[in-house]
Amino acid sequence: MGAKRRKLSNPLALAVMVLLSERPMHPYEIAQTLRQRGKENSVKINFGSLYTVVQNLEKHGYVEVAAVQRKGNRPERTLYGLTAAGHEEMLDWMADLVAVPAREYPLFETALSLIAVLPVEEVVELLEERVRQLDIQHAAISAVLTQLGRTLPRLFVVETEYQLHMMAAQADWIRGFLREIADGSLTGLDGWRQLHASGVMPAEWQELEGEDPPKH
Template identity: 65%
Template sequence: MALRRRKLSNPLALAVLATLWQKPMHPYEIAQTLRRQGKDTSTKINYGSLYTVVQNLEKHGFVEVTDVERQGNRPERTIYGLTDAGRGELTEWMADLLAVPVKEFPIFETVLSLIGVLPPDEVVRLLEERLAALEVKAASGRGALAKLCETLPRLFLVETEYQLHMLEAQAEWVRGFLDEIKKGSLPGVESWRQFHETGEIPPEFREPDDWEAPQTKT
């Protein structure tokens, strides 16, 4: 099952819709609410483009102006609220993203796919640095999560819990991969090492003339 094409696909637009689901707000208040509720740790929030996102949501009929405030000499503040179409878009978009796995392209996967350009010993050194950093972040995350659980229901911490699990899973994988390289049990590791020592591509690493990239179904 593929994700439906949407008029807006920016995750920040989804975060804005979910924030306005709480109550009508002006864009500055939306930004402050996102920051206060910790959404900037799970969504890339560019506060400079938030006004543009709100304007695009209004253009597509997902939000509408509900009021205009003016306090003293301050500039007017336009209050936006969800329309019925916006509520429908929010719930359908959330349902799609929860139910349908999509291929994402984290930069670490890109680097792993190109890892052969570095010699094995250098990869070991760099991954050991990464593993140490991951372990520190995971320990810090466990402490922060335990502290937050003292005052907040778990429902409001599931993204923090997920981030911690992903950190721990990555650390476990890196630890195992490092062990394979160090022990020499990783298939092809000696040929990989030989390539960097001699500059000659081992026969098993050469692509056959009729090689074609595998096609993936979408």
């Protein structure tokens, strides 16, 4: 089962629909609410693009103008609400995201797939630095989670908890990879060193070029 193609694919659009399912809001209020709930670590919030997202949602019939407020000399504020079509799209999109493991192509995976272009010793230094940065981020987000946990039910911070687990898992994998480089047990290590010593791809690697890659 694969994820459906959608008229809108920006995750911020989904976050907007979820908030508007609670009550009509002005775009600025949407951004403020997401930040107050600590969602900026899970949803990329850009105030300028938020207006564009709301306009696109309106264009596709997922949100509509619910009211126009005016207080004193302040500019009019347009409040948007979720339509029936938007409510259906929100629930369907959420079900898809929860159930279907989408291929996301993280940048670190891209770098790992091309890692042999760098010398072994440089990769060791770079990965050691990455682990240090992951440990710092893990400590910072742990502090945030502890703070949020004082006032919010765990249900409301599970995405932050998940982030911490993913950071820890990545750091553990990198440490294991570095150990294999250090003790020489990483297969392909000799060819990697040979590539950078001679500038020529090892013969056994050239033979692999002619083989069909395994299918996922």
